[in-house]
Amino acid sequence: MEHGDEKEPIRNSPFQIKLPLFIALALAVGVLIGANSFSPSSTNPQGTAKSYLKFRDILSYIDRDYVDTVNIEELSDYAITKMLEKLDPHTSYIPADELAMARSYLEGDFEGIGIEFNIFNDTIYVISPLSGGPSEAAGILAGDKIIAVDGKKVAGTNINNEGVFKRLRGPKGSKVTLTIKREGTKKPLSITLERNKIPTHSVDVGYMVDNRTGYIKVSRFSATTYEEFKEALTTLKKKGLERLILDLRGNPGGYMDHAIRMADEFISGEKMIVYTDGKGSKYDSKTFARTKGDFEDGPLVVLLDEGSASASEILAGALQDNDRALIVGRRSFGKGLVQMPIPLNDGSELRLTISRYFTPSGRSIQKPYTAGAEAYGQDIIHRFENGEYFKPDSSLFVDSLKYKTLRGRAVYGGGGIMPDVFVPRDTSELSPYLSQLYTKNIIREYTLEYYRNHRKELEKMPFEKFSKTFKVTDGMLQEVVRMASAAGVAFKQEEYSRSEKLLRNNIKAFIARSVYGNEGFFPVLHESDEEFQEALKHFSMALGMATGGAYK
Known part of the structure; x- marks a missing residue:
């Protein structure tokens, strides 16, 4: 990615300025909140018409002549879902009867057990327990498989999102028992949780580690994250903040505009934060820093791990590519696709991927989807099995994946954000x-x-x-x-x-x-x-970046 002449005025495109209204706000489950009508123009109108007629004819024959009575609407929904799986892991179809439930989940206004989840290979996988929720308190971990709820099997039963919501949500104070299969544990675990109101705060804590070092943990990007972050940062500056650890570990993403505004607090001038690239130029956009931030100069270390996704990766990638922060931890999740919500005539909704996110250096954040939905869903487990939690994956450090930061440092693509300082998972005390x-x-x-x-x-x-x-x-x-x-x-x-x-x-x-x-x-x-503790040891490297000095 080439940077423009600094003398030329840099402006966010009109499309990007409107982005939070109808495209941005990507959440970790790969969907967006928005309301934008969409009339797709086909590059192959004859092929589209031919395929449509074929699908219509098959449904008609099944409905009229198949030996048993079939629910045609249910069959059609199934066909659509399977068709979308061929595209990417985050394009999705939401039936009308599931849409209200899905939207309430995204907006965070619900009572339940507090997990981010995805369904892969007919199994419910925990993506992340929400900070402060019942699941985190009970020790549920990313990668856990939920195989039964209240003694009733849910794995291998064709369960969908609505089915999960019905079983896991409920009034505050009510209890639910989960049967969990955990990697490395032979017997399933039985965990009883008491449902609660899922906390809406997203900045878990801001505190001074010592008289000059601050720490802020952001657990997700919600509707109030930027304001919470600003308040925490202001408080720490009053206490003498000179250097900062920003903890994005386990942060599954959320409202994109809040991540962008947070990046702007750290990045000076009019440097690029993120850009999107889709088919043609309709959904292409570039976002640049615009305002004078409250922490543009001090040493900054960002903690990242395999649970950091979407908006977290955009923030970390922008800071890394602009040589503004030292990234410490492990490779992030790798979700960098933008979806547009498209309402359909029966009240259902298509959430269609219309572009990809790229860091300023040109790295695509999205990890590969070449092996299909099941392999994609098991990627986090495969990283553990392949030893990537304990040493960097050498296959990702090749010239074809090499990019350059603003000051010429080498960074690598391959899906997710690679840390500058790798820290293996410490399992020595776990049992x-x-x-x-x-x-x-x-x-x-x-x-x-x-x-x-x-x-x-x-x-x-x-x-x-x-x-x-x-x-x-x-x-x-x-x-x-x-x-x-x-x-x-x-x-x-x-x-x-x-x-x-x-x-x-x-x-x-x-x-x-x-x-x-x-x-x-x-x-x-x-x-x-x-x-x-490792982050605390590397402020000298972060200081070199902050002052434009040598990076060692």
Whole structure:
């Protein structure tokens, strides 16, 4: 991608300015919110007409002459869905009776268990538990497969989005039991959740790590994300912020305009943030920084992982290609397709991919779809099986995938955003025993009970004192083990010993959440967060970028 002469005025196109009204706002499940009429012009009108007549004739013959009575509308919907699977993973058809449910899910105004999910190969896969929701609290992880709900099998039953919503949503306070199949766990896990109002906040926390280092975690891009971010940034600047860690791990995306506005807070001048490219030029657009941001100069580190998708990738890609931030972590998800919602005459909706997102250097964010829907859906699991969580995938670092940043640094495409500093998943302290403590909700139950029993003394203690002096004792750990045994979790000494340090940290963190909220939870959790600790070590590299100096 060539950059224009800096002397020439750079402007966002009229199309891009209107983009949030009818095309932008892409969500992690690959769909958009908008209302734009669309009249497709065919490049092959004869072929389209011929195929239409063929499809009409076949439906007519089935309806009139097939040996059994068939639901023609249901058959047609099935054919459409299978046809769209041949295009890409995010073009989709929403039947009329599912549309209201789908829209309410996208808008986040619902009560349920709080997960982002997709259905692949007739199986419900967890894409990400929503921060602060019941699923996150119960220890549900990205990649988990939901195989039964309240004892009734849902895998291999041709379940659709509406079927998932009906089973997982419900009034606040009601309970639902999930049967989960997790990679690396032989037996299915049974997890009972209490439904709740899914929190609408998207900036989980902003706090000062030390007297000059700030941290902001953005869990998704909702309708209020930019305002929440600005408020957090302003607060930290008043506390002496000089350098910042922006955490986008597990952020599945959301409203694109909020990610773009956030990028503009970091990127100076009129540099490019993102561009789209479709068939012809109708849906092509270029977006540039426009305003003076509140943090255009200080060292910036962005945390990214395989759960970071869509809007998160556009933000990270823009910062990386403009040499504005150091990306630390692992390769992001790889969702870079733009969908347009097209209302159909029966009240259903087609969400059609009309362009691709590209970073300023020219990298397509979208990962390949050459092996079909099933392989695409299993990509995250395949990365684990191929060892990519523990070392970079060398097949993605080839000349054909090489691009150049604004200052000439090499970056690589291949789907998703590649980090500048790779951090492997730290699994040294994880164990099946610790996993069961989460899936059985033992840790949350214990810490809530501890908080209730020690509430008065805890609430008198400033967080700084709690952080330095509070210790999770051996007696507390023994009580957790007793609770686990009573819940049917067999004690295993080797696994317990491996996870003991992490267990102590997590217990302290959840007690801190009960007392101080996320402002207490995350600082404690980060003490055992290898990726966070690695980010703190690389501010000198980030400073070199921020000042235009040497990058080492």
